[in-house]
Structure formats: structure tokens, C-alpha cells
Amino acid sequence: MWSHEIRVCVRWLLVALVGGSLLLSGPAWSDSATASTGEQPVDGAVLRWGLSDEANNAAFAPGTFNFFSAGKVADPGRGGTTLKQPGWKQTSGSVSIEKWLDGGWHAATWAGLSTDTTGKPLAGPLSGRFSGHQIVFSDGVGTIDRDAGTAHIAWRGDATVLSYSGMSFFYLSDPVLDVADGVGTVHGTLSGYASSQTDTSVWEPVPATEVTLADLPDISLGEDGFTVTPTYAGSFPKSWVAFMDRLGTGSFWYASGGSTDAYKAALPITVGYGSSATAPTPSPGATPTTDPIENTAPEPTATTSAASSPTPSTSAPTASTSTFGLGSDADAGDATAGLVATAPVAQLVELRAAHIDPSNSADVSDRWWWGSGAVLLALSFLVAVSSSARPRSR
Numbered sequence: 001m002w003s004h005e006i007r008v009c010v011r012w013l014l015v016a017l018v019g020g021s022l023l024l025s026g027p028a029w030s031d032s033a034t035a036s037t038g039e040q041p042v043d044g045a046v047l048r049w050g051l052s053d054e055a056n057n058a059a060f061a062p063g064t065f066n067f068f069s070a071g072k073v074a075d076p077g078r079g080g081t082t083l084k085q086p087g088w089k090q091t092s093g094s095v096s097i098e099k100w101l102d103g104g105w106h107a108a109t110w111a112g113l114s115t116d117t118t119g120k121p122l123a124g125p126l127s128g129r130f131s132g133h134q135i136v137f138s139d140g141v142g143t144i145d146r147d148a149g150t151a152h153i154a155w156r157g158d159a160t161v162l163s164y165s166g167m168s169f170f171y172l173s174d175p176v177l178d179v180a181d182g183v184g185t186v187h188g189t190l191s192g193y194a195s196s197q198t199d200t201s202v203w204e205p206v207p208a209t210e211v212t213l214a215d216l217p218d219i220s221l222g223e224d225g226f227t228v229t230p231t232y233a234g235s236f237p238k239s240w241v242a243f244m245d246r247l248g249t250g251s252f253w254y255a256s257g258g259s260t261d262a263y264k265a266a267l268p269i270t271v272g273y274g275s276s277a278t279a280p281t282p283s284p285g286a287t288p289t290t291d292p293i294e295n296t297a298p299e300p301t302a303t304t305s306a307a308s309s310p311t312p313s314t315s316a317p318t319a320s321t322s323t324f325g326l327g328s329d330a331d332a333g334d335a336t337a338g339l340v341a342t343a344p345v346a347q348l349v350e351l352r353a354a355h356i357d358p359s360n361s362a363d364v365s366d367r368w369w370w371g372s373g374a375v376l377l378a379l380s381f382l383v384a385v386s387s388s389a390r391p392r393s394r
Contacts, residue, residue, distance in 0.1 A: 038145060045140030045153045045273040046225075047175055047186075048098075049214075054252065054263040055161060056130040058114075058122040064165035065122065067113040068135050070095045072171050073160040075193070078203045083166035085110045094139040095157035100132035108133055125260060135159045137175060144179075144273065146221045151179040153273065168249050169193075175213060177271060184216035184228070186269065190243050206246050212237035214269060225272035232266045 050056060055066050064082060071092030073083060090097050090108050097108040100117045115121055117132035142153035154176045162169040170192030178185050191208040214230035215237060235241060235254035244250040255261040 038147060039143050039150075040145070042140065042142045042144055042151075042153055042273045044138070045142065045155070045271065047137040047140060047153075047155055047177070048134045048270040048272075050132070050134040050267045051161065052253075052264050052267055053130045054260060055163075056133055057260070057263060058125045058127070059164040060125050061164045061167065064167070065114050065131070066163050067131060067165075068097050068108075068133055069160040069162065070097050070135075070158075071160065072158045073162065073166065073169060075205075076166075076203075079193070080167055082164070083162060083169075087166075088113075093157045094137060094155065095159050096136045096138070097159070098134050098136050100134075105134070130263075135172070140177075140271075140273070142177070144221055149179065149182040149219075149221065151177060151184070151221060153177045153271070163249060163252060168247065170244075170247055170249075172213070173208070179216075179219050179221065182219050182221075184219045186213040186216065186230075187211070188213045190240070192247050194247050206243070209239075209243050211239040211243050213240065214266060216269065225270065227268050227270040229268045230266040236264075236266060 051068075055068070057066050058064075059066055069083070069087075070089040073087055088110055098105045099108045099112050100106075101112070101119060112119075113131060113133070115131060116129040120129075122129060122131060137155035137157055137159075140153045140155040142151065144151040144153070154174070156174055158171055158173045160169050160171055170190055173189040173191070175186050175188040178187070187210060189208050189210050192206050194204050194206050216228045217231055219226055219228050241250050241253050244253050251258075253264060255264065
């Protein structure tokens, strides 16, 4: 009887040891194995991007700011205007604007466009503090294949990127992610308006153009998504910069020798897919640095619009705490266009400073804990059964 029970215990021990070994080597339900399922459909993907710190910064025209709006801001019909509250939207269709505040992402507010990530007013364009907003595209559809390292996900919707509270702005629409061999590209459509430096009454629409929004290196297609910092060797992609040159704002998107050049560096992009969409989201507003950035972008052409900036000043203007361009409800103005005329954009001064990208943390697998636990459990079971099965003395 004793020998039979010992044999049973040995069999159970072998089963447990084999199971533990499988856990240690990578079980069928582990992250790596789950990822090995071939091409899978994606529905409800989310893309989050804050573009750059400069796109979340105070501007140099007193009381104006750089910020985002969901949807397309109405055509003001001329340059040199700032957006008022009725013309701004937190959400439009599948596009929304969110702000990093109190350790998490929240729906953006009109008042929050001019405050930093602690809720304090932005001190000025050289302060190194930013408003911390992201454009969020939801409801993306496509496919991913973790085995092959490929993905194709498309989003529909529009956002407006405003500089100097709307004295210059453009539309960003319908981004598309493509990944091959772990390297990705985000394409999208840009459109907007250009004006003349010599005649501020000129205001001409620029045809919608498909450009590269971001080049993404070293993408690992995780279970829920990924976060990656776009390639930035001193410039956004050349097709992006070329389009901005037509609007007169090309130098906003590459290192041009100004005092806030490094604020122009591209911020991380986060893509979440599947029902959970829980990819980690980095906090914006890193401490600035003065590390030099190599400028690889072409200089703006001489025929750019009035939105282009003149030669940088040798000293920063005094920071303003007013809310010019971001007025209260009582100061809302035209509820249709939500815009108010101001000084010509040609009078604005461009100064730039410094930025470092947040680093991304890596996930750590816990299957060693499970495997070790299974082995210990099996040994404990053997000792317990052996003790109970040992013949008792009479």
C-alpha cells in the first residue's frame, strides 16, 4: 500500500515539474505566445500625440498661446485673428483634446489651455513649462500581426493646431499608422491657410496635402499597444516642413537657431488597440535642456506667408499673465467663428529653447514566479502525501 501511494506521488510530482518547466520557458498564454497569433483585426484603436512642447507652449505675442482644438476651427476669412472660446472644441466626432493634470489625462478645458500641468498659469515661452495637451484620435480600425511585426491602423477625424491663439493654424486629419519589421510611419492630411507678409489682407486656403506626420523607430507591438518617440534629428519630416513653409510656419517645426529650438522636438506617440487600449501614456512637460540639435530641414522660402517669424530677438519679451485670445464667457464674441482680429502675424517674434523626451519603461514578465511556485507546490504535495502514507507502528 505504501509503495503504491509513493508511485502515485511520484507521478503527480512529474506532472507538476513538467508544468512548472513549461511556465518557466513560456506558457501558451504568456505575453509572447499570445502575441504569436498571426494577423488580427483591430477595432476601436486610439492614437494619442501632443506633437511637441512648443505646440503646448505660451507664445511670444502677449497673452497668446499655442494649443489644439478638436474638429476644424472656422475659416476667419483673414489672417491676424485669435480664437475665442465659442470657436474651440474639446471633442468633435472621434477626436478629442486631453490635458495631463493631477497625475492623469482629463478632458481639456478652455481655461486649461493657458495653464501648465499643475494648473498654474503659463509663465512665458521660455519658462520650460507647458500646457500638457494631447490630440486623441479614437475608433481606429485595421490589422496587427505581432509575429511579422506589421500593423495598419487608420483613424478618421480632424484636429486644429493653433499658434499664437489662432493667428496661424492648420488642420491635421485622418492619420494612418503603418508598421513593417518593427519600424513605423504615421501619415496624415494637412490643410490650412496662407497669407502674405506684405499684404495682411491676403488669406488663401492651401490645398489638403498628404504628408508624413512621424517616423517611428523600434516599435514593439505589445498586447495593448505601444509608446514610441518619433525620429527627430532637428526636424519634423521634410514633407511636413515643406507644407508648413507654404503656410509660413515652417520654422516652428525644425531647429532654426532660436532660443526655444529644442521645444520643437517631437513628443512620444501612444497607440492603444483592442478593447482595453491601456498602453502607457507618458507625462508631458519634461525639464528643458540646452543640448544642441542638428538642423537637417531646409530653410523657409522667401515667399512664405505673414505667419513666418522675423529674425529672433536677442532678449525674451516680458512674460504676460493676461488671457488675451483666451477670454471668459462674457468676452466670448462671435459664437459662429469664435475669432477676434488682432495684430498681424508678421509682427510676431519667434524664440525657442530646450526639451528632453520622456523615457519609456519596459514591461517585466512574471512567468518565473509562476513556474517556481508550481515546483514548490509539487514538492510540498510530495512531502505531505508521503507523510500520510507512511505505515504506522502498531
